[in-house]
Amino acid sequence: MTEFTPFASLAGGVMIGLSAVMLMLWEGRIAGISGIAGELLPPYRDGAFLSRFGFVIGLIAAPVAIATATGEAIPQTVSSNVPLMIAAGLLVGFGSVWGNGCTSGHGVCGLSRLSTRSLAATVVFMATAFVTVFLVRHVIGG
Numbered sequence: 001m002t003e004f005t006p007f008a009s010l011a012g013g014v015m016i017g018l019s020a021v022m023l024m025l026w027e028g029r030i031a032g033i034s035g036i037a038g039e040l041l042p043p044y045r046d047g048a049f050l051s052r053f054g055f056v057i058g059l060i061a062a063p064v065a066i067a068t069a070t071g072e073a074i075p076q077t078v079s080s081n082v083p084l085m086i087a088a089g090l091l092v093g094f095g096s097v098w099g100n101g102c103t104s105g106h107g108v109c110g111l112s113r114l115s116t117r118s119l120a121a122t123v124v125f126m127a128t129a130f131v132t133v134f135l136v137r138h139v140i141g142g
Contacts, residue, residue: 020109027051032105033059034096099124 020031027048029035036052039045067074079085096102099121101110107125110118 016104016108017112020112023055024109030101030105030109032101032109034093034102035105038097
């Protein structure tokens with residue numbers, strides 16, 4: 001079980017919000033992680049490859065930097081069921097393409113713009129997460 005840490009959660013939320021605002025100001029785009037990561041693959045649409053690459057590297061480097069600074073381990077999801085993890089990753093990728101965005105694009109940026117489409121997408125994301133956690137913890141027994 002993960003402990004609730006209100007100050008760390010607040011700081012993380014503020015940093016996510018600031019990064020979304022900075023990306024909108026400097027690049028004129030929504031901070032949707034699936035879109036940014038997807039546009040690192042060819043064909044390249046514009047000259048923003050380096051900024052997208054830097055954004056994704058920052059996502060990877062940030063937890064490593066925090067772990068190094070605090071001496072605490074990086075929380076991880078570990079599973080020995082590789083086919084299940086591959087299927088889950090493909091389903092998440094398919095869902096973000098099918099839903100025209102991911103949790104960061106809809107949940108962080110879309111809701112702040114009062115987008116009804118993002119509200120609907122976020123409700124579906126959250127409901128799916130609730131059902132999945134319930135099934136895994138109480139029905140399947142993981």
